[in-house]
Amino acid sequence: MDKTVMTLVFAATLLGGAGNAGAADAEASGLANVKQFTLEHNHQLVVQAELLEVAVAEYAGVIAAHDGDYAAAWSVDGVRLAKQIGAIRALWLDTSNQYETIEGIVAGIPATAKYDLILDAGNPGTEQEDVAEYDLSLPDGTVLKRPGNLFHGITEPLLWGMNESGIKLPVDLNADGKVTRGEMLFDANLGLGAVQALAHWAKMLETDMNAWKPNREDAFTSVVVMTPTVGDYFGEWKESQFISGEIGAFVAQSRLTDVQGIMNGCRKMYSEAISPVVAAGDSDLDSRIKSGFEELLTLVQDTQAREAAGAKFGVEEADALGNEAQDIAERIVAMVLQGAAKAGVQIRG
Structure with missing residues (x-):
């Protein structure tokens, strides 16, 4: 196990006893899993x-x-x-x-x-x-x-x-x-x-x-920084040839493929490395954040499946889908920030 992660586990054990130690073990394991996956x-x-x-x-x-x-x-x-x-x-x-x-x-x-x-x-x-x-x-x-x-x-x-x-x-x-x-x-x-x-x-x-x-601050920062970018990616999807018929920057494949990969990475960082921290302080908040990610990924996956099946999206519908994705993402981030505040985590600029 990474020395930084071991230190995190040891500190939490000293501070919080068996319950907090279990959460810290889960956090440390999650951080290590994210690094290994990457x-x-x-x-x-x-x-x-x-x-x-x-x-x-x-x-x-x-x-x-x-x-x-x-x-x-x-x-x-x-x-x-x-x-x-x-x-x-x-x-x-x-x-x-x-x-x-x-x-x-x-x-x-x-x-x-x-x-x-x-x-x-x-x-x-x-x-x-x-x-x-x-x-x-x-x-x-x-x-x-x-x-x-x-x-x-x-x-x-x-x-x-x-x-x-x-x-x-x-x-x-x-x-x-x-x-x-x-x-x-x-x-x-x-x-x-x-x-x-x-x-x-x-x-x-x-x-x-x-x-x-791997550390707690980086994990929270990563999710807070990257999740709200989904709106920008939907905007690029809208502007690509897959929506307007114009030749755009993303011609090799639909930008939604990239969106799904990026948002899955955000969800993995949350579920593996952050969820144990948030759940230790507020299990209901943790559940709502996880549900938010599921809602966001379902929206992306369903839209991509429609596109793959031959659906044609007009600019207005593409804008609506992008706005819906952005709204979900912003709700997720607001909740993650609540979890960060409760855990005393500083988001890095």
């Missing part, structure tokens, strides 16, 4: 990112074999390139979904929050807030200063042909006799540099997550 998915994130890097390197190798002439590469190796792009997109989804599974935890912990900006949510340096603080070095020696997050800001638009400057050649990838939006050969130099960075920062996150000492 590390397991972080490891898979690293594995998938490395596979993605290999796949893009192979694609770049085909382009390089034709001296960087994308038209010549397509003319000679078009079938191979089309298969490579299909494989790259599948690997990207696997990599992204491993991160989304733990984003609700990673982004809420002060010691690891910077990785969420770099990997998934940060803005480019042209913005004033939430900038991803890194520079991207490309194989040809170009350095892109503060280019934005790697998943949704760089690689997804590039690999799905939404970044106009990253399109090197429109091509008929699916061999149906026509070229539609998203069918193209992408910039191999930018693609390789970006996936190399994904693998690098995934490993850096793993290092810092291993070093993280």
